[in-house]
Amino acid sequence: MNRFDERDLLLVSIPIVGIAILAELFISLVLKKKIYTLKETATNVYMSVLFAGIDSFLRNIYVLPLLYFFLSQSFFVWPKTWVYWVVAFLLTDLMYFLLHWADHKIRPLWAVHVTHHSSTDFNVTTGFRSPVLQPFYRVFFFAPIAWIGIDPIDIIIVYGVGQIYGALIHTQLVGNLGIFENILVTPSHHRVHHASNTEYLDKNMGMFLIIWDRFFGTFKKEDPNIQLKFGITHEIEDRGPLNIVVHEWKAILKDVQMSPKSIRKKLKILISMDT
């Protein structure tokens, strides 16, 4: 039997994402809602192409060899039954949650992840504004899954499915999804995640299941009475594609230079978000 591979995933996902973007554009025009701006959309496309290039390059020379090394150290051999796939899916979603939590809480990782939050628009293409340097360290969060015996190729497939779902929840056109709001990360939950309103910061970090946020205390429900302000808490003066990637690194360097001479204080500024 031919197994479902990453190319099949791309073939299935491209039309789904394409239709979602066209539908969102069409509805926003009909409703006269300004959801898309040309410059932000162009930046989203640029970031997704750059990310895809770096991601696929690193995958072959570094990510897959490292994951297969961890698999070779595993004591577990799984038959590929539905239990295997459920475990692969749950662990990948949990480790993504932890990766995303670290992205928000450790300043050098935030300097990478901030690209994804930098758009003042919020639409399906925002989901493709990817943190281009993330493929360098993301693998360390998935290595434990390989170590417990999940095939790295399967981790990549399951993660890819989650990422496609994760892109589709970047929309302002889908309201409350009722009972699904309890289990899944919905567009409503992810709008909260992208809002820079103080009460919404660092909330709803899940990709597919919202249960992790509920369990770890980072869940916040969208309040229809609060006007959402998308983007980050301060203005980025230069919104060019290079500065969108490096602006937080510049801020870190500046803060380290300005800080007292003690190495401990400089290290704290380098790592901590509370400075």
Ligand SMILES: [Zn+2]
């Ligand atoms: Zn985030």
Ligand SMILES: [Zn+2]
């Ligand atoms: Zn997002």
